Amino acid sequence: NAGVTQTPKFQVLKTGQSMTLQCAQDMNHNSMYWYRQDPGMGLRLIYYSASEGTTDKGEVPNGYNVSRLNKREFSLRLESAAPSQTSVYFCASSFRLAGYEQYFGPGTRLTVT
């Protein structure tokens, strides 16, 4: 099992460009999450999907959109990238929303210039 996979690993964008970060899990988990990690800020939840067909905003959703394509895949889209979105992005999944350990992907390091 690959666990949680993310693509790409690294990305450089110019301000105003758009891109989609891909995430997939092969553990048959119901819940999936997108976080961003900035130095000294810990992990901040952007969006989450409690189950296939549902998505909800987390702590910092502005500037992002998500799609739960199917049970395996959860993508994060930046419509118009801004320098403030320079960060490391982690996708995670868990069997259910609360009370279950989260499995994290390896992360995407995004730089917006």
Next chain:
Amino acid sequence: GQQVMQIPQYQHVQEGEDFTTYCNSSTTLSNIQWYKQRPGGHPVFLIQLVKSGEVKKQKRLTFQFGEAKKNSSLHITATQTTDVGTYFCAGFGKLTFGTGTRLTIIP
């Protein structure tokens, strides 16, 4: 909204010394999880605490959940170089990660 603070932000210890990180929530939590992130890596689950006053041990690591379910701690006895990394708590009610404590070990 729910806020989860961790202290200290950084801790440098000599190898063999003990280490403790504290997690404090502004609201009562239903449960709390702890994760470890090695430098350049991704967070990895360590443990979950659910009951008020719960104490769990994993070898040299001891985890506690406060009686009021608003705070938690992670204590490492006799640190080793393999303990290097950032330790995060994650509180549930509304899922919120703490800011993390970065542990460095002086050999």
